[in-house]
Amino acid sequence: MDIKNKRLQWMRIAFREAEKAFECDEVPIGAIVVKNNKIIGRGYNQTETLKDATAHAEMIAITSAASSQDDWRLDDCTLYVTKEPCLMCAGAIVNSRIKMVIFGVYDKNYGCAASLYQLCSSPKFPHRAAVVGGVMQNECLQIIQEFFHIQRVKKDGKN
């Protein structure tokens, strides 16, 4: 399988995590951590459910991967996430020494891996991750748009 299809395969699994968030009325973002061709961590956004601003998909996936490894260092790991990481998650990627970040849709306003800043790959920090964006970006964007459409309909009481 070529690298493009491999990435699509993993992103589909991260996308399933995003679908779990959708089902819980959370902004639908999902993430997995892959090491040696195996998923070692996964997570979906649970900010509202856990009432915790730090409970982003990437954070939960990183904590879960570290737990499965019994080591906070995720040097040889790749993080797949359906949306470009925010400031906090970009920092968690640097801190956990993740080797590569592959994300779905770009966040033009607040994305900190490529759009607003390139913090995951910045030489200013002691660890850097390679970053690839735009994998399955249409699906990853559509599920977020659908979520916010439903939220607006609920709020306004009309479609």
Place this chain on the structure above:
Amino acid sequence: MDIKNKRLQWMRIAFREAEKAFECDEVPIGAIVVKNNKIIGRGYNQTETLKDATAHAEMIAITSAASSQDDWRLDDCTLYVTKEPCLMCAGAIVNSRIKMVIFGVYDKNYGCAASLYQLCSSPKFPHRAAVVGGVMQNECLQIIQEFFHIQRVKKDGKN
């Protein structure tokens, strides 16, 4: 009590959290979250103990404050932390909408609230925190230096 003494009083409590980290062989950084003159969250660095790169003092204090409030929004809260926040923690401060950050020692290399970047107060993000650095900075620096001195002695087997 004037504002300077008030800040010192709260920082002393954050410093006690740092001492807890020291006792656990963790880089000694502590944090508290204060709302309406009351501590609603606290935490100390537990990266090694929990084997989790996201387990910084600020993250634990923010999660604990949100839990005590049953709300991830910490709009009216002040975070006291003994060291300038890193990239990840600066992002968590923005995401949790904390109003003010008061920190001890500056982190000239990687601090993201004042030194390397001013991300907590950046107009690029939807929420901004006021930032004050240098409160109890000597003590906050000394405990970290002492920690690393002990680590070196342990490693080298000599003083």
